[in-house]
Amino acid sequence: MSDAVLIAQQGAVRILTNNNPAARNAITAALYTELAAALSAAESDPGVGAIVLTGAGDFFCSGGDLKQLATRRELPVPQRREKIENLHNLIRAIRRCSKPVVAAVEGGAAGAGLSLALCCDMLVSARNALFSAAYVKVGLTPDGGATAFLAEFVSRQILTELCLTGERISGERLHALGAVNRLAEPGAALTDAIALAQQIATGPxxxxxxxxxxxxxxxxxxxxxxxxxxxxxxxxxxxxxxxxxxxxxxxxxxxxxxxxxxxxxxxx
Structure with missing residues (x-):
């Protein structure tokens, strides 16, 4: 095991931290296995009532590692699909976890990082955090359920604009659109997310x-x-x-x- 995921506990809240700050917490192969295992352990622990997912340092997740993605063209399509399923299985693990998962976003969430944030049951964002489905800027298409999650709270026209322009939108705008539960001051997203999680962590x-x-x-x-x-x-x-x-x-x-x-x- 690496240190791709840091695990901490505050009361009945389990805190899981994507730990790759040197690359703005870009997704690694180790994250897929370690985060899924950490979610499973939290789900089976009766001392855990809610989970907070965050990123180390000052950024939630910058998405996939483009250096790794650049090598995918050398693989046959079935193997590329298999790699994508690693992300999709992680998204499924978060969605299927019986305990509520709260995302705490500082800095921003881009690409697959956006999917990780939006797939959580609740989302706390710093006011100045920036979110983007930036796939189009590198000639790629969204994955990780990004279009499905965005479609839950924006119109088809806004969804198309966000995906075709790759423009960044702020935590404040996502809050106005209904995707963010709580807006936090910069640096306070994790604290506020833990407070929200604690509200439900001792429930039935x-x-x-x-x-x-x-x-x-x-x-x-x-x-x-x-x-x-x-x-x-x-x-x-x-x-x-x-x-x-x-x-x-x-x-x-x-x-x-x-x-x-x-x-x-x-x-x-």
Whole structure:
């Protein structure tokens, strides 16, 4: 194992840091395996309620290493596709993680770094951070789900402009467009992201995972399909020990204690 990912803990929040500051945290082969492993470890740890993903130093992620990408033309198409799937599998790992993942962006996120930021469940950005789908400037096309994530909150016209011009847009503009949950002062994105994560980190883990599933499903489902999933998950939740604790605490006028339920079989 290298030090591609630094791991820290604050309370019930696990902090995962992309550690390649000399290259503005450009994605490395080691990041694919280490970040996926770190996500899996956080997901299985009952002491973790939420995850923050950030970059070392003053930049979130500059995307793929162009020196490496330049060598891909020497490979046959199936091998190129295999390399791209390393990124896509990492995006899937973040999306499928049952625990909420909050991105903390300083400096900026470009190319695949933009995908990493947008695929997280919530995003905290410094006001002056810059985001770009800059693939077109080097003759490439977006990957990592960038067009899908952007399409969730911008019109087709804006999506096309962002991808065809590769222009950088600020954290403030992304916040106005609805993609950023919290704007932070420069240098404070990680602190603010941890604070946001701490708000949910001691909540009901199983209900939180179901809510994350619902929120992701909502953008590709019609009303009937969404209500069907809501009914299914609500029926399961009503029989969960988390609901018993939450309802009991409401009537007792005390804070709910979901943390003591973690790691115990449901129904115990």
């Amino acid at each position: 883990l199983r209900a939180t995972a179901r809510i994350k599933q619902l929120c992701q499903h909502a953008y590709g489902a019609d009303l009937e399909a969404q209500m069907e999933l809501e009914a299914t998950l609500m029926a399961v939740s009503q029989g969960d020990d988390e609901a018993a604790e939450g309802i009991a605490s409401f009537f007792a006028k005390r804070p709910a204690d979901f943390v003591t339920l973690r790691g115990k079989p449901n129904g115990s």
